[in-house]
Amino acid sequence: HxxxxxxxxxxxxxxxxxxxxxxxxxxxxxPRNLEAxxxxxxxxxxxxxxxxxxxxxxxxxxxxxxxAALERIAGEGVAKAxxxxxxxxxxxxxxxxxxxxxxxxxxxxAGIRVFATGGLGGVHHGAATTFDESADIPTLARHPxxxxxxxxxxxLDVAATLERMETLSVPVVxxxxxRFPMF
Numbered sequence: 001h002x003x004x005x006x007x008x009x010x011x012x013x014x015x016x017x018x019x020x021x022x023x024x025x026x027x028x029x030x031p032r033n034l035e036a037x038x039x040x041x042x043x044x045x046x047x048x049x050x051x052x053x054x055x056x057x058x059x060x061x062x063x064x065x066x067x068a069a070l071e072r073i074a075g076e077g078v079a080k081a082x083x084x085x086x087x088x089x090x091x092x093x094x095x096x097x098x099x100x101x102x103x104x105x106x107x108x109x110a111g112i113r114v115f116a117t118g119g120l121g122g123v124h125h126g127a128a129t130t131f132d133e134s135a136d137i138p139t140l141a142r143h144p145x146x147x148x149x150x151x152x153x154x155x156l157d158v159a160a161t162l163e164r165m166e167t168l169s170v171p172v173v174x175x176x177x178x179r180f181p182m183f
Contacts, residue, residue: 002110003064006052010111015049018063018107018115018145024053024070025078025097027118034074044116052112054103056081059093063110073097082135100147101139108143115147119183122152122161133164141168151181158182 002010009016024037037053044051052064055073062069072078072095081089081096083105089096098106100117107115121134134156140147152161162180165172174180 001060001062003052003062003066006050006064006110006112009050015114016052016112017044017047017049018103018110018112019044019051019053020100020103020115020117021053021055021065021073021097022080022099023118024073025075026080030074030076034071037070037074049114052107052110054098054106056086056089056094056096056098056102058095059090061086061090061106061109063106063112083139084135099136101135104136104139104143104145104147108145113145115145117147117149119150119153120147120161122156122158123164125157127157127160137161137164137170138168140165140170150183152183154182 006016019040024033028036041051041053053070054063055065055069057069057072079085079089079094079096080099081102082099083101085096086102086105100120104115121136124132127133152158158180162172
């Protein structure tokens with residue numbers, strides 16, 4: 001389901017910025033998380049774009065949340081939804097906050113080409129033996145969505161993450177920096 005405001009902006013060629021919802025459900029303490037979600041959307045609006053916070057509500061991927069859906073995502077007991085979880089939530093009629101990977105996949109399907117977030121997942125330390133790599137990286141390689149962020153999470157193996165992005169042909173461009181930032 002694409003919110004009318006988002007669909008109208010996309011149809012008219014106006015800028016739309018996708019926003020993830022796990023920061024709301026799992027990244028910030030309550031009740032500050034709901035206030036922050038509203039602030040994130042206001043920042044996008046103030047920059048002249050339409051915000052499209054993405055989540056799955058009652059099994060339906062939603063692109064652009066109304067106040068009731070935003071409040072649900074900010075509440076207790078919301079699943080964390082990466083790409084692999086999307087069909088399961090749909091089949092079960094579940095509600096989930098989308099990760100970077102989940103958000104990118106849904107944004108691409110809706111025709112949104114820009115996504116803003118804090119930090120990306122990547123390759124974990126010891127991944128050579130554990131194979132622990134975030135779904136964010138291969139998802140970025142598969143979908144035509146530019147991700148504006150503060151880099152990868154600093155607890156990850158940043159060098160291995162950059163190498164993996166290079167291997168998968170994920171372009172990395174810094175703005176006003178020649179160093180790769182960490183979140």
